[in-house]
Amino acid sequence: MDKKEYNDLVTSKSKNPNILEDAFISFLAGGVLGAFYEILTCWYIEMFNLTDQIALGWSCLTFIAIAVILTGFAVFDDIVAKFKFGVIIPITGFAHSVASALIDYRRDGFITGLGANMFKLAGSVILFGSVSAFLFAIVKVIIYG
């Protein structure tokens, strides 16, 4: 087997060929979560008389709490395997990555385990989010003053 054949074999095995099915499942799962988020935020606003920014924050925390608890019960990995990007792209994916890193590295101790690995997966989101946000905010300042 030469190199090209090998590469073809690897790509054919490593990626799921059901592109449309994956996309549809992600669409459904993400959509359902989005609809729930809308309902929950409206409910917070009406029930507790909150401004929409505060209500959005509470909804965000609620979803994070659910994702973290499900990760704690080791259920969330199965959910991710099933619904893929429908749960990775929402904030639940961020919470899951922090929680699973903490749970997995617990055995390495508090400092070298928990502390050092907390942002192992979520770190890239925070890093590139911050750096790009800094640049974009400067652009916004230049444009709007």
Place this chain on the structure above:
Amino acid sequence: MRIFTSFMAVGLICMIASLIYDTTKFTPGHITSLFVVIGGLLGIFGFYDVLMDKFGYGLGLPITSFGNSLVKSAYEGFQECGFFGLFRGMYVSTSAGISGAIILSFITALIAKPKD
């Protein structure tokens, strides 16, 4: 109605992510980072907030809104106390999510048993 538009909007974002994953060599880490940057890009001209007004609060859920909030808060910080405000204000509206994820995850990690 806004429930339906939220459904469509968030669903579409997740679908795009899935399509990118299946057709390129990007890992989920690449894609979430990419989406945060895209959210920030849409935040420059306040476009993301317009979308959110139109399609509902559901758009606060995808990671794109994280990037948008970062840019928005950094800009608000700038208006409040100049260049220093860019640093001071950046995490104002996202800190609830970050600290919530850290604290809840820590408590969970103390209780939960790691998989073998």
